[in-house]
Amino acid sequence: MRLPDLTRVPGVLGEICTLRAQDYQLPITTDFPQQEKSCRFETALRSQPLALIAEVKQASPSLGAIAELDPVDAALSYQRGGASAISVLTEERYFKGSPDFLKAVVAKVEIPVLRKDFVLHPRMIEEAREWGASAVLLMVSVLGDLIGEYLEYTHHCGLDALVEVHTAEELDIALAAGCKIIGVNNRDLTTLKIDLEVSPRLIAKARAAGFEGVLIAESGYSTPEQLAEIRGIADAVLVGSSLSGSGSLEEATRELLKV
């Protein structure tokens, strides 16, 4: 396996990844013992007409500080409110996440947990497995053509991969790699701008291309009406800031899912 060339990753995303790469200046080994593939994350996302992945998000480059949360309390509130899966950020500099948050959440919730980070070294996938996650995020904007190798190694480690795209070109790469779960990010991570038209457009494109896997609309959602608009288009939705910053996470989750 190779490491991605980060010099071609622009903007804020490039800055985040360049610093993250410094945390993983390790030799590349891919000798992690093969694990039986769990499909817990994928199965959970197929269990509802519009499944919710609720994210524990204390800060972000676009909003700065969002909320001081107890990650376990937050995740349990999301679970009680009706979320089908939990996303936990493990990037510390920009998102105030932590591996400890992920481990603590995994120990307490019943539903599957996604490791949300900027995967740019195979070790990050092994860690996700060791920490008890059911899935990892793989971003085409970071990994580019390496997405296929990272996808294969994710499956080797027994995890599901959420392969994230933001443009039609990235979607083509994801489809060619043979992934099972695609997330379309409404946020352009190079500029941090949100456009809620991006998910429906690229999800329709994936379906038209014959993709039969799970399709997730990501970022920028805060109202039940916005979710109603993508119900029937997306299989699942990923919501972070509006829930994490709501002050009453269980009610906010319930309210979001009510329409």
Ligand SMILES: O=P(O)(O)OC[C@@H](O)[C@@H](O)c1c[nH]c2ccccc12
């Ligand atoms: O907070 P929001 O707008 O609800 O977005 C959640 C999630 O989609 C977002 O955190 C996200 C999507 N892809 C990412 C990649 C890295 C970091 C964060 C993200």
